Amino acid sequence: MKKSDVVQALFANKNQKATRRESGLAFAPTNIALCKYWGKRDTELNLPNTSSLSISLPDKGALTKLTFIDETQDKVVLNDKPLAADSAFVKRLVQFLDLFRNEENWKLNVNITMNIPVAAGLASSACGFASLVSALNDLFAWQLSTKELSILARLGSGSASRSLWMGFVEWHAGLQRDGMDSFAEPLPFTWPELKIGILPLSTKEKSISSREAMQRTVNTSLLYANWPKKVLQDTVIIKQALQVKNFSLLGGTAESNALTMHATMLASWPPVCYFLPETIAAMQQVWALRQEGLDLFFTQDAGPNLKLLYLSDIEKEVKKYFPSLETIKLFD
């Protein structure tokens, strides 16, 4: 099944071409997974092997503004800089826009502003595609539900499906072949004391994309076999921890989930290793501080940087040990 089939099915009973507003505008937050998305059952539709669970960063993300232009090709501007038409990022965006063009031949100026520190390893494609579909929805007045936008965002980038909501979000793996049941939804929890800090450890570009790393893991890592079981356990535990506000349980489960994801990569061939010496040094420091009684945990995505998890009452102490920590607001 192709992406275009999914788009067609989704718009089957809707008027896709109804209106054209002058411009479309939308912001989407980036998100950090507490229970990771790692491995696809369908690489074309970005259908995951497992569900996943994240928290959105309300102040960090992408603002996308769309306007029609009278040109032969789309234009993409990122943080006020026009991008080359043959760059990988622009090609991916244009291919995504193609899904919605049908026989019409509109071209867009896509103006994206991201306030994500590029070096911090925050998923830019997640907030990028989520804000793009929301801006398209605004531009064409599709009036799609957030759930439908989540499905469309997933077609651009898997984790983008989670960036349609603030707060805690669960992306349901779904079972259907067309992925119509694979979308994200908000979870009814809030936790004002919960804090995330980004620990920037390296600005080196990663040696392998998460897309490729994920695929190599699924194809070559024998240890991947039990990853779905791990996720199944962890999503249940994390929801319990959110329900009763048990921070140690939340932090420990999130850290274990991240380490297990990286473990499946290490067992791939050729090995996939997002650990840098600085990553290990920071982990050892977190473990040492925890041994001394500090309720501090980390999570790590497909990059060398760590995200620290803690409650607001120890933020001062955490910042003392990690002066470079960039603290993030999660709740108002």
Added chain:
Amino acid sequence: MKKSDVVQALFANKNQKATRRESGLAFAPTNIALCKYWGKRDTELNLPNTSSLSISLPDKGALTKLTFIDETQDKVVLNDKPLAADSAFVKRLVQFLDLFRNEENWKLNVNITMNIPVAAGLASSACGFASLVSALNDLFAWQLSTKELSILARLGSGSASRSLWMGFVEWHAGLQRDGMDSFAEPLPFTWPELKIGILPLSTKEKSISSREAMQRTVNTSLLYANWPKKVLQDTVIIKQALQVKNFSLLGGTAESNALTMHATMLASWPPVCYFLPETIAAMQQVWALRQEGLDLFFTQDAGPNLKLLYLSDIEKEVKKYFPSLETIKLFD
């Protein structure tokens, strides 16, 4: 089943007390596993979940000399230094000797000389227990077969079962509850060009013993489920590689096996991590050199140091990149 039951069964048809020579002397090499031993099906008898495959280091190991003493307790001297009776090492040795005392009440002076650089993370218990059982066999003139000595050495320390032979050695997991089929045997391969170099990266004492780490992995790591399958594949491939002298296949399989073992540990809780920043830095260097065409691989045991695998024709180049490398003779 207890260790003493196994010893009794093993000596059932033999004259355990036949002779007492004046002293017993034996050397045993240490060994480095190319396919690792990780996880026990019986913690009392050190029966492994899987077979494993190693190479012995003929010049590195333990020389044990035993003499009777007229004292109330055994004495242990390591590298000319008498050890305290209440040290963990002495207690473990004395408990092991107890297995062979029966109603007799002999006491021994156990003089062990090890030429293993202590900081290099080479298994001292492997060569220690292998040389001890061989020296006991010499002292009491038991005339046990090497296979029987391998079973006895295993009761002291699992990997000691492999240190009864030089060259390539396979320790068969066995199926029996009493472990009488769980012993090591030499493999009929030789490879004079094969080299191992020890890369000493840290002299810090490890934070968790391999015995404890192994148990925690088996008990808490969901990823451990597929480790036996990995070992099954790797032992077959390594034997094929030894047969046809395919070095890239040998090195790649050994490296993947070691990384997969460490991956099972990372997925434990609390996490078990023998990587230090220096370990990751050295791994990254090996991977970068391999990308440039150098046929260089590593293996890592339950400690932070790496052992590099390569063929003799690139030894000079390898030493250029890793000046601290301690090269080890494997074959004459």
